[in-house]
Amino acid sequence: xxxxxxxxxxxxxxxxxxxxxxxxxxxxxxxxxxxxxxxxxxxxxxxxxxxxxxxxxxxxxxxxxxxxxxxxxxxxxxxxxxxxxxxxxxxxxxxxxxxxxxxxxxxxxxxxxxxxxxxxxxxxxxxxxxxxxxxxxxxxxxxxxxxxxxxxxxxxxxxxxxxxxxxxxxxxxxxxxxxxxxxxxxxxxxxxxxxxxxxxxxxxxxxxxxxxxxxxxxxxxxxxxxxxxxxxxxxxxxxxxxxxxxxxxxxxxxxxxxxxxxxxxxxxxxxxxxxxxxxxxxxxxxxxxx
Amino acid sequence: xxxxxxxxxxxxxxxxxxxxxxxxxxxxxxxxxxxxxxxxxxxxxxxxxxxxxxxxxxxxxxxxxxxxxxxxxxxxxxxxxxxxxxxxxxxxxxxxxxxxxxxxxxxxxxxxxxxxxxxxxxxxxxxxxxxxxxxxxxxxxxxxxxxxxxxxxxxxxxxxxxxxxxxxxxxxxxxxxxxxxxxxxxxxxxxxxxxxxxxxxxxxxxxxxxxxxxxxxxxxxxxxxxxxxxxxxxxxxxxxxxxxxxxxxxxxxxxxxxxxxxxxxxxxxxxxxxxxxxxxxxxxxxxxxx
Numbered sequence: 093x094x095x096x097x098x099x100x101x102x103x104x105x106x107x108x109x110x111x112x113x114x115x116x117x118x119x120x121x122x123x124x125x126x127x128x129x130x131x132x133x134x135x136x137x138x139x140x141x142x143x144x145x146x147x148x149x150x151x152x153x154x155x156x157x158x159x160x161x162x163x164x165x166x167x168x169x170x171x172x173x174x175x176x177x178x179x180x181x182x183x184x185x186x187x188x189x190x191x192x193x194x195x196x197x198x199x200x201x202x203x204x205x206x207x208x209x210x211x212x213x214x215x216x217x218x219x220x221x222x223x224x225x226x227x228x229x230x231x232x233x234x235x236x237x238x239x240x241x242x243x244x245x246x247x248x249x250x251x252x253x254x255x256x257x258x259x260x261x262x263x264x265x266x267x268x269x270x271x272x273x274x275x276x277x278x279x280x281x282x283x284x285x286x287x288x289x290x291x292x293x294x295x296x297x298x299x300x301x302x303x304x305x306x307x308x309x310x311x312x313x314x315x316x317x318x319x320x321x322x323x324x325x326x327x328x329x330x331x332x333x334x335x336x337x338x339x340x341x342x343x344x345x346x347x348x349x350x351x352x353x354x355x356x357x358x359x360x361x362x363x364x365x366x367x368x369x370x371x372x373x374x375x376x377x378x379x380x381x382x
Numbered sequence: 383x384x385x386x387x388x389x390x391x392x393x394x395x396x397x398x399x400x401x402x403x404x405x406x407x408x409x410x411x412x413x414x415x416x417x418x419x420x421x422x423x424x425x426x427x428x429x430x431x432x433x434x435x436x437x438x439x440x441x442x443x444x445x446x447x448x449x450x451x452x453x454x455x456x457x458x459x460x461x462x463x464x465x466x467x468x469x470x471x472x473x474x475x476x477x478x479x480x481x482x483x484x485x486x487x488x489x490x491x492x493x494x495x496x497x498x499x500x501x502x503x504x505x506x507x508x509x510x511x512x513x514x515x516x517x518x519x520x521x522x523x524x525x526x527x528x529x530x531x532x533x534x535x536x537x538x539x540x541x542x543x544x545x546x547x548x549x550x551x552x553x554x555x556x557x558x559x560x561x562x563x564x565x566x567x568x569x570x571x572x573x574x575x576x577x578x579x580x581x582x583x584x585x586x587x588x589x590x591x592x593x594x595x596x597x598x599x600x601x602x603x604x605x606x607x608x609x610x611x612x613x614x615x616x617x618x619x620x621x622x623x624x625x626x627x628x629x630x631x632x633x634x635x636x637x638x639x640x641x642x643x644x645x646x647x648x649x650x651x652x653x654x655x656x657x658x659x660x661x662x663x664x665x666x667x668x669x670x671x672x
Contacts, residue, residue, distance in 0.1 A: 131431035134446065138428010141421035146520050156424065211498055215622065230436050324621045331614045332505065 121236075123172075123246035125256075128233045130244065136160055139226040140187075147212050151189040151223060159186045163227055166257070168235040172243065173253035177264035184268050187223045193275030201282040209280075209328055216278065219269045228261050279305070279370035280325070295368065296320050302368055309370075322369035411526075413462075413536035415546075418523045420534065426450055429516045430477075437502050441479040441513060449476045453517055456547070458525040462533065463543035467554035474558050477513045483565030491572040499570075499618055506568065509559045518551050569595070569660035570615065585658065586610050592658055599660075612659035 129135065140156035162183040167175050197216040199206045210216040219225040234247035234257045248256040283296050295302040297318035309316050321338075330339035419425065430446035452473040457465050487506040489496045500506040509515040524537035524547045538546040573586050585592040587608035599606050611628075620629035 129435060131435060131446070134424075134427050134431045135435065136428070137424050138426070138432065141424045142428065145419060145421060145425065156421070208498070208501055209621075214494075324624060327617045327621050331499075331617050334614060 123248045125247045125249040126232050127244040127246050128242040129231045132233055136227050143223050143226050162186050169240050171237045172234045172248055172256055174255055175257045175260040177260055180264045189223055191217055191272045196273035197278045199280040202280055224265050233257055281368040283368050317371040319369040413538045415537045415539040416522050417534040417536050418532040419521045422523055426517050433513050433516050452476050459530050461527045462524045462538055463545055465545055465547045465550040467550055470554045479513055481507055481562045486563035487568045489570040492570055514555050523547055571658040573658050587658055607661040609659040
């Protein structure tokens with residue numbers, strides 16, 4: 093979901109979507125998705141100050157309460173299926189900061205791995221490690237028409253409507269992030285099946301949807317490099333699976349160290365992970381907002 | 383600082399401390415340490431709800447505002463050099479939760495590495511990944527006598543007084559953490575010089591202060607294992623230094639992958655890192671508070 097809009101822009105929508113009608117009971121909509129995360133306000137304002145004070149003080153002074161008010165205004169008291177990117181405009185303007193060149197990392201289906209790998213902006217700065225992203229990462233929210241409160245019971249899923257508060261947030265956040273990105277651009281994709289219990293054939297460099305992405309980028313004039321199982325990412329995965337066959341590159345150390353502290357979970361993985369790392373240099377900012 | 387009290391309990395104070403007198407200007411103390419982190423309240427309440435909602439929901443429902451009030455009460459309106467562990471008692475009682483067996487990780491001089499390695503409780507649960515620890519991690523705070531506000535200008539360092547709000551917090555937090563720990567216990571030490579620009583001889587298993595720790599634990603009847611440069615931790619360090627000689631165990635992959643994405647920083651490190659991993663089984667809870 094997060095960041096996928098940017099990739100969709102490049103690759104084109106790979107799958108068509110069929111929207112499901114919401115259930116309506118006594119005139120009140122009951123959505124299929126989880127409701128607003130409890131204590132959203134405290135979590136989000138806390139993250140905002142944590143970001144500007146500790147994670148990335150280079151963004152300078154920001155008024156987190158004011159940013160929160162702008163965030164809320166985007167979807168409060170509105171039809172939860174009709175939230176537009178422009179509704180988040182003030183929020184985006186207040187929370188915008190620069191992304192250092194060569195630090196942008198786009199991704200899909202790798203949330204936890206990307207979070208570990210970026211290491212809170214130290215290694216890379218994916219969208220979830222920006223101030224804008226910190227307002228939504230791992231959170232859920234929606235409002236309702238004619239009501240200034242949050243809906244803690246349920247929120248629309250993307251199957252129910254695409255223009256819900258969360259989807260629209262990630263859409264405009266991704267566009268903004270792409271516009272702020274410059275220099276060498278990294279894209280991390282997941283060629284493994286989600287769940288990972290059995291080896292399901294995924295895409296790899298030069299095949300399937302990755303090939304489409306590569307060709308689209310080449311057509312746009314980018315010089316791209318695509319790496320299957322980039323070693324640095326594989327090492328991160330191998331920390332927990334020292335004895336896995338995919339980690340044999342690290343198996344030369346004394347056998348006393350094997351599996352002592354982190355018991356190996358060989359049985360539950362046929363293939364450890366299959367990641368695809370696409371790298372290209374992005375010289376200009378591009379305009380996709382209009 | 384953090385967690386070091388637990389190790390001091392085991393090893394005994396390795397170094398004696400000389401306390402420095404605070405500067406006094408016009409009867410008002412000007413401390414040498416940084417003042418209270420701005421927006422401390424928002425950051426801490428936000429982290430508390432983030433912890434119980436997202437990081438570790440198994441701790442169950444907690445009233446984060448009430449915990450914050452108890453935290454504040456420990457040091458507000460008091461001599462900032464006379465904060466006692468008992469002052470934090472209510473705070474500790476309100477924020478206490480169990481530490482799963484075999485998840486405890488004690489450490490010294492490794493803060494960022496431990497944070498990455500524990501991966502927000504997924505791999506281990508060091509003190510900074512508990513609810514109690516989240517109130518202090520990377521933060522600073524103090525109050526002043528006859529004043530209910532925070533001191534944002536300056537706070538006492540440990541050289542100025544040991545019983546300051548932050549030191550006492552980590553002391554009682556570490557004791558509480560040790561009392562909650564059970565099963566296999568991990569200790570991660572840093573044998574490298576801080577800064578790391580030059581190889582400074584540090585301790586390793588069976589030598590110096592590590593030897594003292596090992597012998598103390600053996601005397602206490604524990605069956606311990608000490609591992610220099612435990613492979614799983616070394617891999618985490620090697621993510622950023624694929625071509626470093628210490629990472630030669632991972633150098634068998636195609637050379638095109640070397641240094642492409644994370645340029646190698648060989649020049650700035652003579653030795654990548656020297657970590658010491660001590661493992662022992664801790665069957666009972668012990669009583670050190672009295």
